[in-house]
Amino acid sequence: MILLTGGGGFVGRKLLEALQGLYGEVLPVFRSDCYSNQKEYIQLDLTSIKHLEQLKQRKDHPDTVVHFAGLVDIHLLPNQTNPTLAPVPANKDIASLYMANTISTANLLEYCLAAGVKHLIYASSQTVYGLPKTQVIQEETLCEPLEHYAVSKYCAEQLLKTGSKQDLAVTCLRFPGIYGEGRKSGMVYKLCEAAVKRKEIKVEFSMPLPLDVLHIEDVIEAVQKAVVHGGSGWTCLNISTGEPCNILLLAQRIASLMKDCKVIDASVEQPVIQLDNSRAKEVLGWSPWPMNKRLVNMLESVENEA
Template identity: 30%
Template sequence: MRTLVTGGAGFVGAHLVRALLDAGHTVAVLDDLSAGRAERVPAGVPLYQIPLEDRTAVDRVVAEARPQAVFHLAAQVDVQTALRDPLQDLAVNVTGTVNLLEACRKHGVERVIYASSAAVYGAPAALPLAEEAPCRPLSPYGASKLAAEGYLWAYGQSLGLTTTILRYANVYGPGQEARAEGGVVASFAARIVQGQPPRIFGSGHQTRDFIYVTDVARANLAALEGPGGLFNVGTGQEASIRELARLFLEEAGLAHLEPVFEAARPGEIERSALDPRRAQAQLGWTPQVDLREGVARTLAWARAGSPMEADALCRLAGGRPR
């Protein structure tokens, strides 16, 4: 199948591109490289370096690539950036999504699979969160992802596209950078390979549902073959930030170090976990990499110099030697 991956030079996108190629699909990538890296894109895969906000350019890429399916991962993903500049967050995550959907409708794309976020739920009343839980986002980022979901639903209901929304829990693993895609795992890995203690914002008792990046790539492939709809992509399990720090220090042989605590950051929830049972039932997808193994693989990647070249990155993510 001919596929287009927006954000395919980004953290999750790079692993998805490799998974699609391994499954025999043809892949093209659209990425403005504001956070992505060209070296993450495998040799021979076309890379269109354009922003989603450029409607004309997006239309041109979809017309040229002629994808049958589009995986829409490109986004402004940082909560703190969205708080500082919500209009830019809106431009990328909402207007950019509509630009892409319009191009897909115009050029006969059959299916769009959208990478959404647990941030759309806001503060949970009960955990793990099922897809029917109310959505009350606490940040402009969560609001923009939820608004984009609404457009996916509308295009799916009235304009002939098959649309799938995947709400990711906290994705982590090799290739994630503290400077770009953010994430507490990336931050811990960067500090620990330098012999520095992990830095925790807030009490550390806040929890997240950490899902390994290759499991997320597998969920996207499952969505390509499955029915449209809305699916959580998570483990259903909470892990505290303190527990994550302990795992990192144990795996690194630095259990004597103590985390450094700093003030909590605004716009972030206290607890999160996503119920994956719908994806298991309808897509046949289950996560395979537990948190300790994922931390070990992430540390191995960081210790190898944090390579971004596509082949080395994906080998290390798979737990295979470089």
């Protein structure tokens, strides 16, 4: 059995459907202030010790836990000394971030160890790297998070890395921004919408921000491969296209796929990053689609909305 946290989110809903189609028994976990243990799903608050104690009382426990629950809330301000330097964190709902992303993961780790779970797959983030000093980013690249969301994810990684020394295999998947048809938000959707409706994309970033994106279908396939692989000890993998990216390159890619679309760049110079995915290809046997193919489908989806 697979236990899937974050089953109600954009990724979680699609991942649940995909995992059920391949592996049969998948138990989704939905966030709720009240604990409810049903045959088809579980409702609980991962930050509640009481709820996790109730979860431990279940008669059946999963072999694999896929942990996608969390809060994505990034707040940054331009560096006041020089806007071309790394941005600084903006204080907003800091405690909520650490509760949702770090404390919840600590509670889930405790459950996994108590319940004899064999493998935990954790959805981490490209943001843990911060503003890297080199274009190509490997898993060994120094992590210097820029703000509290990224720190909360990195703290959760360290919890799980320690947990992997306690007879629990942990596979940490570092994802960039996730987009896909049906999600009417996020950077890729906004750029595609501008290309389709206005034939003009304005790039206006007031601070340097490392940005990369990945289609949800590539995300789902990577998780499926990780489930099959099973893991051993601690494994950390970049899950990405492996192609160079920043906001301007992304806008230019999208514009090139839409006739008569132009890009206006009014941004502070943006860093180009390239998440090296070679280890994920080797370990999982996973490979993403080329970004342009995914973007063509995304543009068609936005066009069909009009």
